[in-house]
Amino acid sequence: MSDRIELRTRPNNRFAYSGCSVLVTNAEGNITGENTEGFFYKDTRLISKLELTANDQPATPIIASQVQGNRFLAYLQIPPGSHTPQQGVYVEMAYRVDEGMSIQLRLQNYAARETAKFELALHIASDFADMNELAEGTRHQKASVTTDWRKQKQELMISYLHPDLQRAVAIRVEQAPEGITYKENALVIPLTLQPHQPTGIRLAIEPVFDDKRGKAPGIFGEGATELDALRSNLKNEAPRLITTNSTVARAWETAIADLASLPLGLPGGPAAPIGGIPMYQRLFGRDMLTTAWQSLLAMPTMTRDALRLNAEWQGSTIDDWRDEEPGKFIHQARWGPLSELNFDPVKRYYGDYAAPTDFLAFLGQYVAWTNDIATVRELLPAARSAIDWLDRYGDLDGDGFLEYEGRSKKEVKNQGWKDSPDAVVDVHGEIVVNPIAPCEIQAYWYAGLRQAAFAFTAAGDRAYALDLVKKASQLKRRFNKAFWMGDESFYALGLGPNKEQIRSITSNPGHLLVSGIVPKNRAKQVAKRLMEPDMFSGWGIRTLSAHHKAYNPFSYHLGSVWPVENGTFALGFGRYGLFDELHRLTEGLFAMTELFTDNRLPEAVGGLPRDAAHPHPGIYPQSNIPQAWSASMVPVLIQSFLGMRPAAPLGVLLIDPHLPEWLPDVHLKGIRVGQSKVDLKVWRTAKGKTRYKITGQRGSVRVVRQPPVLSLSTSLSGRASAFLTSLPRL
Secondary structure (H helix, E strand, O other): OOOOOOEOOOOOEEEEEEOOEEEEEEOOOOEOOOOOOEEEEOOEEEEOEEEEEEOOEEOEEEEEEEEEOOEEEEEEEOOOEOOEOOOOEEEEEEEEEOOOEEEEEEEEEOOOOOOEEEEEEEEEEOOOOEHHHHHHOOOOOOOOEEEEEEOOOOEEEEEEOOOOOOEEEEEEEEEOOOOOEEEOOEEEEEEEEOOOOEEEEEEEEEEEEOOEEOOOOOOOOOOOOHHHHHHHHHHHHOOEEEOOOHHHHHHHHHHHHHHHHOEOOOOOOOOOEOOEOOOEOOEEHHHHHHHHHHOOOOOHHHHHHHHHHHHHOOOOOOEHHHOEOOOOOOOEEOOOHHHHOOOOOOOOEOOOOHHHHHHHHHHHHHHHHHOOHHHHHHHHHHHHHHHHHHHHHHOOOOOOOOOEOOOOOOOOOOOOOOOOOOOOEOOOOOEOOOOEEEHHHHHHHHHHHHHHHHHHHHOOOHHHHHHHHHHHHHHHHHHHHHHEEOOOOEEOOEEOOOOOEEOOOEOOOHHHHHHOOOOHHHHHHHHHHHOOOOOEOOOOEEOEOOOOOOOOOOOOOOOOEOHHHHHHHHHHHHHOOOHHHHHHHHHHHHHHHOOEHHHOOOOOEOOOOOEOOEOOOOEOOOOOOOEHHHHOHHHHHHHHHHOOEEEHHHOEEEEOOOOOOOOOEEEEEEEEEOOEEEEEEEEEOOOOOEEEEEEEEEOOOEEEEOOOOOOOOOOHHHHHHHHHHHOOOO
């Protein structure tokens, strides 16, 4: 048996989260005020210290862990003293996070004959710091903080006296023994516990923003909140996966649970997911769209709400500070003090070229899975506005390609798929100046035009749809002429300011395959280059070649491995029938899940090679976990194995299953296509063939075995044979 490796990102912290709120403790379950520890609501630290003492001695931590996404439980011991027995008094400290947070302390004296008598103190502080300030280590905004103990209400109000912000937090005592007081920044309770006597203390912590008070949830075991109900519904919406491969089974179970735990809860699209914990608990346009698209097999409601929320936040005016233009989609929106006070433009920032093209592409995919024509019609005006923006503003110089150049004094420098400041480098390792036309943005524009055409056709506007298809065909011809590097048999990362090719070898061209913009005669070359050792680490495809001068395996975008990208690449490999590459890539990705607690992959891992000297790849140091689009990688990998392409308006589910040797069977129960559900069992025979069987069906959807149009692995006779095997037997 090999040694078990178990990696954990941010190993010194523990988390509980819900919607716009997150609790970050140290590994022992305390909030000490160090780094990003605290209870945050809308990126604002409402509790910067929360520690328990008895007779001025710190309680001794035993263990602390998240129980579910929004629940947390810690066990502590009251230190022995003159009136507290040795190993006698223990504390259960349970947290439940929603808009506010509830805390339940259960103390019990387990001593057989000794009475415990001590003064319990809960030390509480707040500094109203911005999450980004804490991550950077520099405080940009600061004001006085006052405390007001309202004895009659048994409530402590901590207020932030900033002239331009109305922020406060209320700590209400809902249950406690008699005699509670507030002194020296602590709630103090004298306790006398007889042998085996329990007692309880219950607090409600509630944000007060602009005189509007948020609500703390009930404690463990009490009624469900609105977000609890939404999370439960999302989890129940997902198909059940059964397989003899325990790694895949665990990865699926964790991914579904994580996706269901991450809705942002905003009006207009409550199921739209956040980016990740703890830093990206905000609205990220392209992140939530990508997560939702990759999760369509599992949670179409998430896709619907992600589309709706992005449409609601679509740009409507020209605002240079926010890089906003009419029809442009949001990059991110956050509500922390820095954004509220305009230290940055991120209260509503539009510096992104991925979200507009993604919106169009994923709108078409949504209708293909759901046939939800009513929602599509509701979103078509936003789609038209996005297409108008792409035509009017996205192509800066009229050359037929999208190139970005921000106008904000605090712009996001790179506005393609990779948005870190140093993500786009030339072959010498120098950062490329703007404007830049990234290859993947052109590919998603192509896919967006074609998928939007499908949505408009489904809604009845065939003339407009035909115009979009023509524009897509013209773009494909232009793109393949300008971006192909014949000597490399690969596509350029992008075009620079002078329209010269940026010839660095990166993962960006991997996105082209899923879009269909790559001609069939080039697809194998692209996949082969992506799977060369300098790109494929053995765990996944790196963001930048290991041979490049700028390669750094622990960087954000210059050599790390991103699970979300690799899920997209897998779907692209399947689209072109590149099953050897698909199976090699996905074996590495699922093997990588085995290295992490609960098979949960973080935001990004290291780019180190999979070899005897490197039994694990490391982690990008600031990775979030859970990360929504790392979780969504798992459903899209399953979709790629099964070659699933729904056409819900036609009542058809096309499949082209090809299972690898290491995944001999997959049984998905409850696949939703339109209003129908189907149970699909797929297995690999002893001769290496993949067979399937419909084991259950509700509704009229028809499953047809048929390879994708661009597949390189099937002849015309093979297509005919596949179709005939799908016909019902007489």
